[in-house]
Amino acid sequence: MSEQDRDTHQHHPDYWKIYVALVILLAISVVGTFSGILWITFIMAFGVALVKATLVAENFMHLKWEKVIAKWVLGIALILMVLFFAGVSPDIMKDRGLQWVNNADLAATARGIPDEEEPEKGAPASAPDSTKAAAATQTAAAAPAAAPFSPETTFKTVCAACHGPEGEGNGPGAAALNPKPANFTDPAFWTDKTDSVLEKAIRQGGASVGKSSAMPAWGSILTEAQAKQMVAYLHTLKGK
Amino acid sequence: MQTPIATTRSATGIPTGRLAIWWVVASEIVIFGGLLLSYVMHRIGHPEWAIAQAHTHTFVGAFNTFVLLTASFTAVKGHEAAEKGDGKKAAKFLYLTMGGACLFILVKSLEWTSEILEGYTIQANGFWAFYYTAAGLHALHVIAGAIVIFFVARDAAKGRNLQRVEYVGIYWHFVDIIWIFLFPLLYIAK
Numbered sequence: 001m002s003e004q005d006r007d008t009h010q011h012h013p014d015y016w017k018i019y020v021a022l023v024i025l026l027a028i029s030v031v032g033t034f035s036g037i038l039w040i041t042f043i044m045a046f047g048v049a050l051v052k053a054t055l056v057a058e059n060f061m062h063l064k065w066e067k068v069i070a071k072w073v074l075g076i077a078l079i080l081m082v083l084f085f086a087g088v089s090p091d092i093m094k095d096r097g098l099q100w101v102n103n104a105d106l107a108a109t110a111r112g113i114p115d116e117e118e119p120e121k122g123a124p125a126s127a128p129d130s131t132k133a134a135a136a137t138q139t140a141a142a143a144p145a146a147a148p149f150s151p152e153t154t155f156k157t158v159c160a161a162c163h164g165p166e167g168e169g170n171g172p173g174a175a176a177l178n179p180k181p182a183n184f185t186d187p188a189f190w191t192d193k194t195d196s197v198l199e200k201a202i203r204q205g206g207a208s209v210g211k212s213s214a215m216p217a218w219g220s221i222l223t224e225a226q227a228k229q230m231v232a233y234l235h236t237l238k239g240k
Numbered sequence: 241m242q243t244p245i246a247t248t249r250s251a252t253g254i255p256t257g258r259l260a261i262w263w264v265v266a267s268e269i270v271i272f273g274g275l276l277l278s279y280v281m282h283r284i285g286h287p288e289w290a291i292a293q294a295h296t297h298t299f300v301g302a303f304n305t306f307v308l309l310t311a312s313f314t315a316v317k318g319h320e321a322a323e324k325g326d327g328k329k330a331a332k333f334l335y336l337t338m339g340g341a342c343l344f345i346l347v348k349s350l351e352w353t354s355e356i357l358e359g360y361t362i363q364a365n366g367f368w369a370f371y372y373t374a375a376g377l378h379a380l381h382v383i384a385g386a387i388v389i390f391f392v393a394r395d396a397a398k399g400r401n402l403q404r405v406e407y408v409g410i411y412w413h414f415v416d417i418i419w420i421f422l423f424p425l426l427y428i429a430k
Contacts, residue, residue: 015317023306030302046429048424049424056413056420059316060313060315061409061413062406066262067252070259073266080270093285095285105285105286108286109287112292
């Protein structure tokens with residue numbers, strides 16, 4: 001041990017106290033999960049994690065007594081991470097923007113939420129209702145409304161983004177798509193499609209019926225009965 | 241006693257060896273930061289991952305957090321002993337830290353085995369892909385840390401290169417900090 005190192009580095013707090021504090025904080029973050037209240041769990045988990053990380057960095061890693069240049073080295077790395085998150089997260093956290101729809105993302109979400117008829121294995125008897133309710137809450141952003149189902153409202157809020165408000169295939173999202181979204185007012189569209197094919201395309205996506213994969217699968221927010229109503233609504237657009 | 245270059249040559253006021261470790265930690269911040277923040281973005285974009293995440297074992301994660309916190313505590317006690325020139329005591333503390341690393345890996349192996357047998361493999365869905373990648377990269381750091389700590393402790397027991405006890409400790413505490421964030425991300429924020 002050189003003299004220089006000795007001089008710059010003789011701070012040893014009571015590590016036992018810090019260790020006990022860390023263990024108590026760990027217990028708090030676990031207890032938070034029992035509250036069942038989301039924001040309490042989150043604050044207890046991530047707030048506590050920040051406090052724990054600070055305790056370890058300052059006292060165990062001795063950052064508290066380290067030269068300021070070391071803090072800069074670490075701080076710049078952290079700032080780079082903030083830049084990374086700010087730049088990338090808007091595209092990743094959302095599944096659609098004004099000019100784009102991430103179909104793979106939507107399809108993955110739809111696949112991940114269990115159907116009503118097959119509740120999760122090992123779930124209690126009352127699970128279907130609660131799973132359904134949870135699924136409904138989770139897709140609330142995509143679903144038009146919790147109010148009674150209206151095919152027209154659903155079309156105007158969900159489908160119109162690409163298919164256009166009148167179903168002419170000219171919604172704002174259509175510009176970026178190739179092939180273009182279906183035009184339901186065009187008689188040619190109706191020559192070769194049965195209702196069951198359309199229902200399948202709505203619930204399982206365009207690719208499921210050999211059409212463009214740009215058509216997302218809406219099975220997570222539309223039941224079979226609702227998909228039937230949607231197809232009935234599409235018929236009313238014909239030849240408008 | 242020879243004075244090693246790692247502790248005497250310095251342009252920043254920080255011994256060269258310790259400055260090098262800070263740079264290692266900075267690069268690790270970018271590696272783990274990129275991975276963890278990518279997970280956060282995808283997790284927010286995928287509410288359905290909550291269904292997969294409900295299957296992680298909170299208490300196993302909490303126990304492993306406790307193991308790593310304890311191993312960090314013994315590592316810093318080793319650092320304290322090394323600065324007092326007591327290499328033997330420092331080595332004992334470092335061996336305890338190494339034991340903690342082994343216990344952590346043992347628990348993790350059992351946890352992963354039970355999850356994989358239940359069918360939750362790395363290919364099951366996006367959540368499990370992140371789960372195994374993030375915890376796996378962290379586990380590799382724990383293993384690497386245990387190996388380096390072994391060699392540093394063996395030297396320290398003979399009174400050699402005592403400054404390395406602190407350097408390996410800084411790395412180890414960082415591995416601990418990563419787990420402090422991984423634990424709520426993977427096990428608590430369900």
